[in-house]
Amino acid sequence: MVEENLLVTPFGWGVLILIFTSILLTYRVLFGPTLPDRIVGLNTITTKVVIIIAILSVIGRRYFLVDLAVVLLMVNAVGGLILAKYLERRGKG
Amino acid sequence: MIEYLLLAFGEIAMIFGALGILRFPDVYTRLHAATKCDTGGAMTILLALIIYTDASIFIKLKLLVLAFLIALINPMISHAIAKGAYKYGIKPKVVVDMYAWDNP
Amino acid sequence: MSRVPFYLKERLEEIHKRMLYEKYETQKLPVWERITLTWIVLFSFWVVITANTSLDNLIIGGIATLIIASFMRDMLMEDVRHRGHLIEKIIYFLLLYAPQYLIIMAFRLIESNMKVAKNVIFMDIKPGIIKIKTDLHSDTGVTILANSITLTPGTLTLDVSKKLGETYLYVHWIYAETLNREKAGEKIKGDIEEWLKRIFW
Incomplete structure (x- = not known):
């Protein structure tokens, strides 16, 4: 039973609020004064996307999407560590 | 009923985290808002999903593993970025800086 | 400790490190306990991620995680304090x-x-x-x-x-x-x- 309308449960409204906060954070990604500000904004947006995928998988009863959320979280971790390493390297030279 | 309370708490925490990232003055205080509010909000929303769903026990365990991984990974990335930003040359706006005393 | 001259400092640091290492060696767990603890963590993660409790899956997962745990035993359980029996430790934890x-x-x-x-x-x-x-x-x-x-x-x-x-x-x-x-x-x-x-x- 896949529900067509997203807004019949409070979790659907939760997805909308998460999308709204991601749009607010896009300001920090686009106009951040320095490079670490943009990285902070990107990491926060990725965590919100993981939560959105988990909520959609439970609402629409497509449970294979939970695996995809786990994989996206791990990719976020590796990407954040590589960007932090890049910042550290670039400051020295 | 309790899952909707948890969901509301998570959404409010997420909104205040986004406002904190927009309003705070420098990178380190923005990292405070990002880490704490993101981890708390994400874990409460996942707990609400675990209580709400009527799937099998393995799906609930997978969501619990997702919450555990978020609690493990998010602070780690946060202090990797903080150290990288300090080495990159961004001076924090602080009243006392003991890290600069020891690493001139 | 700040008055110690610079050439003595490295020596002192070396001695401290060796003392710490010896103390640590006496506190380390035996090999089979480290392998068992790592195997329990890895096998529970396997069962949760695959979401499948048929017998073939459990046997394959048990053998694979035992092989991994036998040579990754120092990475996860190296720093656990040496106290009590294995089962006592698991129950307390x-x-x-x-x-x-x-x-x-x-x-x-x-x-x-x-x-x-x-x-x-x-x-x-x-x-x-x-x-x-x-x-x-x-x-x-x-x-x-x-x-x-x-x-x-x-x-x-x-x-x-x-x-x-x-x-x-x-x-x-x-x-x-x-x-x-x-x-x-x-x-x-x-x-x-x-x-x-x-x-x-």
Whole structure:
């Protein structure tokens, strides 16, 4: 039973609020004064996307999407560590 | 009923985290808002999903593993970025800086 | 320790490291206990991720995780304190230590969310970077302590430094109340360090 309308449960409204906060954070990604500000904004947006995928998988009863959320979280971790390493390297030279 | 309370708490925490990232003055205080509010909000929303769903026990365990991984990974990335930003040359706006005393 | 000349300092550091290493060797777990603990963690992760309880899947997962655990035994369980029998350790961890830690951290997390909301509304911040000292020495213990400090209200770990067998943490505090090292350490670490010293050395 896949529900067509997203807004019949409070979790659907939760997805909308998460999308709204991601749009607010896009300001920090686009106009951040320095490079670490943009990285902070990107990491926060990725965590919100993981939560959105988990909520959609439970609402629409497509449970294979939970695996995809786990994989996206791990990719976020590796990407954040590589960007932090890049910042550290670039400051020295 | 309790899952909707948890969901509301998570959404409010997420909104205040986004406002904190927009309003705070420098990178380190923005990292405070990002880490704490993101981890708390994400874990409460996942707990609400675990209580709400009527799937099998393995799906609930997978969501619990997702919450555990978020609690493990998010602070780690946060202090990797903080150290990288300090080495990159961004001076924090602080009243006392003991890290600069020891690493001139 | 700051008056010691520079050429003696390296020597002293070496001696300290050797003493610490010998103490650590006597505290290390036996090999089969390390393999068993790592195998339990990996096998439970396998069962949860594959979500399949047929007999073939369990046998394949058990053999594969046993092979992995037999040569990765030093990575995860190296720093666990040597105390009690294996079964006693598992029961203590599952029934006493883990729920205690989870309850402490859950209340701290809720409190820190409220504190960030208060800071966002009123903007009453006075940030400072403070250096505190910990009694933990192992890598895993210091990592978990740093993660817990990051999640407690108002603090964020910047860096870790180890000098002369002692571990120091640099903490970014969003409202620096005191500059004294002991008072700040008590206020920041709280009872998490006491809890961690029972498991890690």
